Amino acid sequence: MTTETAALPGQAGRPVAYEPRRGWWRQLGVDTGYVLVNFWLSVLAFVLVVILLTVGVATLGIWVGLPVLVLALLVARGFATVERRQLTDVLRRDLPGPVYRRAQPDASLMRRLITPLRDPQSWLDVLHAVLHMAVSIPVFVVTVVWWAIALAGLTSMTWDWSIPYGGADQLENDTLPELLGMADTSTYRVLLYTAIGVLFALTLPFVVRGCALVEAQLGRGLLTWRGEAQAEIGRLSEGRDAAVAAEAVALRRLERDIHDGPQQRLVRLSMDIHRAERMLERDPAGARTTLREAAEQTRETLEELRALSRGIAPAGA
Secondary structure: OOOEEEEOOHHHHOOOOEOOOOOOHHHHHHHHHHHHHHHHHHHHHHHHHHHHHHHHHOOOOOOOOOHHHHHHHHHHHHHHHHHHHHHHHHOOOOOOOOOOOOOOOOOOHHHHHHHHHHOHHHHHHHHHHHHHHHHHHHHHHHHHHHHHHHHHHOOHHHHHHOOOOOOOOOOOOOOOHHHOOOOHHHHOOOOOOOHHHHHHHHHHHHHHHHHHHHHHHEEEHHOHHHHHHHHHHHHHHHHHHHHHHHHHHHHHHHHHHHHHHHHHOOOOOOHHHHHHHOOOOOOOOHHHHHHHHHHHHHHHHHHHHHHHHHHHHOOOO
C-alpha cells in the first residue's frame, strides 16, 4: 500500500494574478526591506542548515543523524516559506507554492521520518539556504552603500561643518574636491557632495530594484518553479476534465434528441408499413395513402438525422 501522498495537481496553485503597479517610493521601501531582512535571514539559514547537515551526515552511521537530517530539511523549509511570502511583494505576483510529500496517516514512524528526505523540493530548499547568502551579501553591500552615499550627499550641508579639515597631521589632497582639482572650501565640498547625493538618489530606485530582483530570481528558481509546474498541470487537468464533462453532456443531449425525434418517427414508420401490408388486398387505396404517409415520415426522419449530424460533426468535416 502506498504510504505517501501528494496533493492533486489542481491544488498546487492558481493562475498568476498580477498586482497593480506601485508608486516608486513604495516599491523602493519594499525592495530595500527585502534586501536588508534577507541578508540576516540568509546568514541565519546558512549557519543553521549547514551545521545540522554536517552533524546529521557525521552521525548517520549511528542513526542519530537521520532525525538531524530531517530537522535540517524542515528548518530549510521554514526559511523557504518565509522567502516565498516575500517574493510575492517583490515580484508583484502570486507565486504558487510547491506541494510537499506527506505520509499517509497510517504510515509507520520510520516512513514518516524519511518522507521529507524523499521529497525533491526539500533538497531544493536546502540548496537555497546554502546558496542564498552568497547572493545576499553583495546585494546587501550595494544597497547599503547606495543608500549611504545618497543620504550623506543630500545632507552634506548639515554635517560638513562638524568635520575637521586641514591641520599639520593631515595629508595633502585629503578631500574629494582637492583630488578633483577644486578649492577645498566648505561651499565646494557641499556642492560636490550634494551633486553626488542627487545622482545616487536618482539612481537609487533602479539600483535597489535590480538588487532585489537578482536575489528574488534565486528564490523563484529554487523555491517556486515546481509549484508553478504543478499549478500548470492542475490547470491542464481541470481543462481536460471540463472537456470530458462537456462531451458527456453533449452525448446525453444527442441521445435525448434521437429518442424524442427520429426514433419516434421510425417507430411510427414501422407501424405504418405493417398496416399498409395488411391493407393491400382489402383496401389498396388506403394502403397507398398509408405508404405516402410513411414516405413523408421517412423524409422528415432523414432531415432530422441530417440536422443532428451537423451538430456533432467536427469542424471542416
